[in-house]
Amino acid sequence: MPDGPLIVQSDRTVLLEVAHPAADAARHALAVFAELERAPEHVHTYRITRLGLWNARAAGHTAAEINATLTEYSKFAVPASVSAEIDETIGRYGKLVIERDDEGTLLLRSTDAAVLTQVMRAKKVAPLLIERRDDGSQVIEPWARGQLKQELIKLGWPADDLAGFTPGTPHQIDLDERDWHLRDYQQQAVDHFAEHGSGVVMLPCGAGKTLVGAGAMAAVKTNTLILVTNTVSARQWRDELLKRTSLTEDEIGEYSGLVKEVKPVTIATYQILTSKRKGSYAHLELLDALDWGLVVYDEVHLLPAPVFKLTADLQARRRLGLTATLVREDGRESDVFSLIGPKRFDAPWKEIEAQGYISPAECFEVRVDLPFEERMEYAAAGDDERYRLAATAPAKLDATRRLIEQHKGERILVIGQYLDQLEALSQELGAPSITGATPVPERERLFQAFRDGEEKILVVSKVANFSIDLPEASVAIQVSGSFGSRQEEAQRLGRLLRPKQSGLTASFYTLVARDTVDQDFAQNRQRFLAEQGYSYSILDAEVPAA
Incomplete structure (x- = not known):
């Protein structure tokens, strides 16, 4: 494409001109093999990495296709050294x-x-x-x-692992599709996984990763171990499997801090698997309790480091990783590639949104000013303290109140990192809060009250980041987060993307203290969403959003 939106540089960085008419098409094509590094307002910077190219190759893309993408969308000639490096890197896979x-x-x-x-x-x-x-x-x-x-x-x-898998103990699992069926992209994901027997499926939150897991279970029909982030997620998996498959309650067990059941399909939390007693992992016997033919890793980007070591010993079992992003804040993406498997299927968020399967969303960064006294305290604080001071700025409470008034009648999640901040918000807004200290039955009661419309506002900590199904949530107000975590940004927006009966467009607000590390971290978090095609509007807290 003459005068395309990309500039490909010899250091394997790629610049994307955001305002260009072909920018969205180029972004989707780039996401197959390149990682977004910086996403300021006008020009986004991507980097072509070895791991990105190997994931693309494992998903069926060739060096010729990747070079053709760069040529098609590039404003200038692609450096010969970059094309040669892509050919050489792709050629290493499978040697x-x-x-x-x-x-x-x-x-x-x-x-x-x-x-x-x-x-x-x-x-x-x-x-x-x-x-x-x-x-x-x-x-x-x-x-x-x-x-x-x-x-x-x-x-x-990177080695191509063709050594096969143990079949595991056969167990009949069928999908019950009397009043639903797998969407085309979900079926494609199941087919790609079943063909290879291991690997990662990437789908946005709300696009039905659990159904892909159920489809994979029905495809291989064997005893299955499902690893999830927390107990609430375990209960949601159980409920979905009971609803969508031929499995009965007697066939599904929960293995968590609360219950220790081992059944043909067992759902365990990462926490219980990594808990130690007298210096050793206390529940490793679960990995060999039954002859598992399939291990499903939900939210694989959050897989705790100790589970990698355990997974290294599970290579003879089929492994399915489910995630919205392969980004890991600890940099261990190559371990996911090696031990769970490479990316087998990836459906861009915006494509699924265009098909009506996830809600459209608008993202806003709302900047608040620190009063003089707070700015002086911030300036005098040490590095470790500055983010907490900026993230918990009292001015965010007023901004939150105004946004809630603006979205009156909608179902709203107020999400934060610091418990004292969340407690203050809960009291000021007269809304219940859910944190890690909230007992699981109470969490489930409040989440259900929110689904039913009895509670319109919930104040939640990071326990709501993961695998919580709240389809009618149309507004999220993020008051503080885990520093610059791109994972977390994806998870929190994901709470809003389930299709809504109301038909409302989702609104995702991030409250940021201006000219502080809070603003710097927000820019890093936004990179993942920019890669998926979402743009942020910058608002001043004193000026109402449109």
Whole structure:
């Protein structure tokens, strides 16, 4: 495209001119293989990374397609060095293959003997290999399948794992589609997963990731372990499975801090799996309690670090990761790629919105000013204290009250990070609050009252970030967050994206203290939403939104 919206630079950064007529189409095409790094108002900066290219390759995209995308949308000629780097990087995927021989022995093979020789001599790879066979393949330690994949990707040679999976104990699971059916993109996600047996499906919040999980379970029909973020999420998974599949209550168990049931389909929390007693993990026996044929990781971008080690030992079982974003604040995206599997399916948020499956949303950043006394306190504070002072600025209470008045009658979530701030908001607004200290039965009661319209406003902590189904929420007011977490921004907007009977467009407000680290962190959080095609309008707290 002459005069396109992209400028591709030799350092593998890509600049996107936001106001260009083709910007949305270019953004969607870029999201397949590039990561958004900065998203100021007029020009967004993307970076083409190795992991992004390998995820694209695993999802079926070729180097030729990726280079064609850059050429089509670029304003100037794409640097030859970038095209060559894309070809070379994509070509590395699949040069190494993990498979089994007829006796079931794990083998590492390569079409390039030099590559195989190079990796087998690496200090951390050599101990994972037992012997070299006459055909050049390397026998792998039976326990080392996951660890080997981690080490190979660090060396820049991601292995294509074709060693197959244990079938697990068969268990009949069918979808009950009498009054519903999988949407086209959900069925595609199930099909892509079933073809490969491991990997990550990316869908926006509200687009039915749980239904994709149910579809995968019905496809493989085996005992299934489902790992979720918290107990409320576990209950929602159970309710959806009872509603959408042939499973009965006797077939679904909950394994959490409250209940310890092991059944053909068991739903466990990450917290219980990572809890320790006398220095060792107390519930690891759950991983071998039944012959699981499928492990589902809900919100895989939040997978706690200890679970990676446990997952390295589960490589013979099918693994499905579900998430709205592969972004991890700890930088361990390559471990998701290695141990859960690469991205198998990705549906852009805006495409699903255009089909009417998730609600349209408008995003606003509302800037409040700190009074002179608070600015002086902020200026004198240490680095650790400055964000708390800015994030909990009292001026945010007045701004919240005005926004609620503006959206009177709608169902509103006020979301924050600091408990004292949330308590003050709850009291001032006369609205119930839900935090980590709220007992699960009380949380479920309040969430249901909100769904039923008995409660119009809920003040919630980060416990509402994850897997909470509140379809009629049309307004979220974010008063404080986890510093610059892009994960959290995606999760919080996701609370508003379920289709609404009211037909209202969702409104997502972030309250920010002007000229503070609060504003800096907000810019980082917004990167993920900008990548999905959402733009932010900047508002002054003293001026009502349109």
